[in-house]
């Protein structure tokens with residue numbers, strides 16, 4: 001179970017600031033023991049209502065290469081790649097993690113997207129978290145548990161400005177905060193890594209704007 005002792009943390013932060021984007025990374029936001037307990041809870045049967053979705057591309061049905069779940073305040077629904085997700089009510093573990101993320105970052109979040117990468121064959125393709133309901137400058141706080149995976153960022157205008165690909169290896173118990181302007185100019189992905197056999201769970205905390213929300 002996730003308890004309030006999660007708050008006793010003095011993690012250090014690494015800042016990256018580049019044209020059109022900035023992110024802060026806390027490699028050891030949670031120590032190994034706390035991170036282990038969070039991962040065990042997230043993978044416990046029934047703790048998270050994982051979904052297996054299918055996207056349709058040119059008439060073909062393709063399984064999403066990971067499991068997902070969407071939790072948030074009532075009515076903060078979300079849609080991406082044609083998949084509509086109704087917000088499930090916050091549970092205690094997610095509420096506690098959100099409070100700690102808010103305390104560290106100074107930002108408020110009202111929803112969280114969870115991704116479960118069963119092994120290195122699961123992935124997320126290049127994208128930006130720029131859906132209209134996230135508002136003009138979405139701040140995204142990303143928590144990682146389990147297998148370390150590479151997280152890549154690329155500038156949309158890299159062919160013009162020559163900015164190189166950026167790589168972070170997101171550690172077990174780490175927090176990554178992508179600042180608001182980043183989603184406009186940068187894309188990110190989590191590529192397949194066939195050598196990775198362990199599972200990974202990622203939580204991206206978001207703020208869904210009621211007025212920009214599309215029904």
Ligand SMILES: O=C(O)CCC(=O)C(=O)O
Nearest residue numbers: 113115124129190202204
């Ligand atoms: O798993 C990750 O680290 C990234 C997930 C992500 O980019 C997303 O859910 O939008």
Ligand SMILES: [Fe+2]
Nearest residue numbers: 127128129188
């Ligand atoms: Fe994303």
